[in-house]
Amino acid sequence: MNITDKITELKEQKNALILAHYYQRPEVQEIADYVGDSYYLSKVAKDSPNKMIIFCGVKFMAESAKILSPNKTVLLPASDAGCPMADMASSEPLAALKKQHPDAAVVCYINSTAEVKAECDVCVTSSNALSIIRKLPNKKIIFLPDKNLGEFIAKQIPEKEFILWNGFCITHKKVTPDSIKELKAIKKDALVLTHPECESAVRDLSDFIGSTGEIISYAKKSKASDFIIVTEQGVLHQLKKENPDKNFYVPGNTMTCINMKKTCLEDIYECLKYESNSIELDEELRLKALTSLENMHKYVG
Template sequence: MNLIEEINKLKREKNALILAHYYQSDEVQDIADYVGDSYYLSKVAMSSPADTIVFCGVKFMAESAKILSPNKKIIFPNPDAGCPMADMASADKLKDFKEEHPNAVVVCYINSNTDVKSLCDVCVTSSSAVNIIKNIPNEEIIFLPDKNLGEYIAEQFPDKKFYLWDGYCITHKKVKAQHVQAIKEIKPKAEILVHPECEREIRELADFLGSTGEIIDYSITSPSEEFIVVTESGVLHEMKKKSPDKEFYVPGTTMTCINMKKTNLEDIYLSLRDNINEINIDEDIRIKAYKSLENMHILSQRRD
């Protein structure tokens, strides 16, 4: 059986759309109709005429798509593909944290679970966070779950008081400065591209610091021909497609997210064939979580 042919046949029969995050395996990215970051893919799902969305990523991403598209069937091919960072923030602990800081606006990274989003004032992405917080007048900010991204954002706002959750991405945390410097010694002309989920010692080495999509865009427009890419290794597939004549390096074997790599073609095929692994969210929680995503859109608009 040719899985690719069977998946494409099921897509046509069921009016389905396959979405894949940049960190998915090459074969999953290649079968997808759209590849991108989690919020972009959720917006694609919302605007698509497809009845069924197959979301290849980690669980909070599929949940975000369901929050924005409650009337569509959102299939999550591998239910074991969770996000450890998202799981580091629980709704119960957040309630307590909010009581400790009653004057703070609660800002959550989109890499968070639905019940946590439902308790937050606004969601952000790594690319939109700084602009959104510029548009928040409050002086106190609770930021969760990623302490490293929160620390990076807080550096842009010395006049605001940030209360940072003690969470982190296990993949971005693995990389150390010596891993990056070892490649730089061999490839001295290579530019260092870093995601802000990395710790400060890595961020300080960056020639460019940005979200996954921003890193890809930068590598396309930069005159440099060599790059050290300090984010999940799956992004190299898209970077090589966009810039086939350029060279990309990652710091050893440290930059692979095992959860992002759990989904395979068989998972996609079986979930489509058998209509299994559908995402369902309690409507009351969904509505509250939707508000935080809606505020992300509102507050990301630049103000004069």
């Protein structure tokens, strides 16, 4: 019996649900019950009848699932899969910043720790951040941890004042305007689809800027055949799967998140077998963090 069959057998025995982020290895995406972005997967975990969730992603994602589903067992196969950007923000300096700007709404990107979410008024994703912040009554916004996503939103809402945390995604930061220009010189008709976590000089070269899910949707609907994908290259698996007649390219060789690639099939098998790497949260902290996620629903709805 190969590793895939072993995982499938264990999953059925334990009535477990396997979730994988778009940035995971192709073989991990293939064995998952659902593939998507972090918040979508957390909602799937919450709404599913399964009591055990295997979350193939990074820690903040599994934490979000646990915040929304406290009575479920949420397991993270690669226990050391973290998010450097999420770790760039912490609750104590945020609390100090809030005191300096008591009239500001505190908005956190979902790529943040449970401790940070607990200090925030509302949590957002890259796809709903613009819509939610526009609806907030506050004229001043503290946005963290990603300054690039914050800049992207701030430019579209000039009537509001943004105080941006100095955080960033180390993977998206690596891509340079020159690497896109070099690829564009070869593939002249290719459309550049970019994640807003990229820096402004990169975003300025883009034909479309959007979340991972929005990039996939745009490529699927577009009549173009060539695309330069400026986000973590794990998304190429879904893009190629849904668009076999289209061509996808990444700039340079920089678009790989080492943390997203830590999860292997062996990790999933071990995690299922031993029910290891369980995500546990203090209940007071979980409830505070839950408020920011519930407020996201309020404004999206």
